[in-house]
Amino acid sequence: MRTILIIDDSDGTFAYCREFLSKEFNFHYLRNALNLDNYFKENKIDLILLDRNFQEIPDNELIGPIKDKHNEGIHILRKIRGITDSIPVIMLTSYGDFTSAEQAINLGAYDYLETDMLSGSESLLKNRILNAIRRSNEDPSELIKKFSELGMVGSSPVAIELFKSLEKAALSDEPVLLLGPTGAGKDLAAGTIHKLSPRRNAPFINCNLPERPSSMIESELFGVEKKAATGVDSRRGYFELASGGTLLLNEIGELPIELQAKLLRVIEDKTIYRVGGENPIKADFRLIYATNKNLEKAVGNGFFREDLYYRIKKISIHVPPLSERIEDIPALVYSIIEGWANRTGNERPEISDRAIETLKHRDWPGNIRELKGVVEALIKDSDGIITLGTLANREMRKIPKESAEQRMIIAGYLDGKTLADLERELIEHCHKKYDGDIEKIADSTGISRSKLYDRLRQYNLK
Structure with missing residues (x-):
């Protein structure tokens, strides 16, 4: 039987778990x-x-550098992660305490639960516990296979961490903020979250x-109410179209400041008003946001609302550039080749090992999108068959005739020299x-x- 440790200043959660989940788990309890x-x-x-708030224990039982009962759980989480990374931690927070929940996730907590959700939701807690344990013991090859079937390819440590995130x-229905450079695959990541979610x-x-003029964004998002006088027909916006599912707001940093307040109201009560309409419309959707911008800097410069920023970043995920996962380039x-063959109905071409190795050593400022195009x-x-010659000929066409140095070196591809030697x-x-x-x-x-x-x-050149 699995053993669950509860660290809480009150034994209420311990008593709850013992009453409803003792057949599935063995529970231990620590007050500090x-x-x-x-x-x-x-x-x-x-x-x-792990509880976050330890109001009921005396100061001499606190371990934080400052006696802060409100954040003692955060200090305990740091201590746990200093001892072991292998035990999953679920942080228990009070309702609406999103900042602490985000901080806990960033410090290595697997998940967080609002304590108000526990009452009458034994199956929710049980499933979250089982999933966390399963994930901690999961064979990476199974995760790699699972995400490959969803269109996300890679086996590097960076890719595996992304897949886990x-x-x-x-599992949650909270908003997600995907951060990463253009072409890194944020759209695909958002779609994958949706496919794995209960809203799939x-x-x-x-x-x-x-892609939309700022003058049209409001009507695109909120829809338009029919107006007989103007002949405008009713039209549903993206919030309504996504009802029951997921809406990705791509490049959220581009949302005009005047619409950010309206978005904030939608987030808070899931109620929208069409442009020109007066009747509230309820819509049940999950929001995912993506951006290649530094939103904290945008907040500081007055281009992005601070209150909106803190609402959308409850779960933040870094989608890494290709430069951080070079070992995934062959896969x-x-x-990409397999996808091209399936899409076009043509026979799948081969690619030589040396051509693959050359692609691994290129700079990819456009990330996966650029790699796909190339x-x-x-x-x-x-x-x-794609050979080193295919790549060299393509590179030669891109180089001006006067760039004799590059032409000379690239031509060396065909003479059997390694890329490292040619680059040097x-x-x-x-x-x-x-x-x-x-x-x-x-x-x-x-x-x-x-x-x-x-x-x-590296070459000792000054």
């Missing part, structure tokens, strides 16, 4: 965390339920805000030619300045 180190040495724990977000059988609506390339262009250039030759050649002028070297080689500085240090 003073002897937590010894406790873990003597007991095998599968999960921890998305799977965890899908209802609509998933993607509203890309930058992504194969997936691979599909290579498919069109190939004759059934190119940098050393241009370093000598331009007498160490970084700007000229970067312009001539096409290598980003940050990467160029790393290479110059």
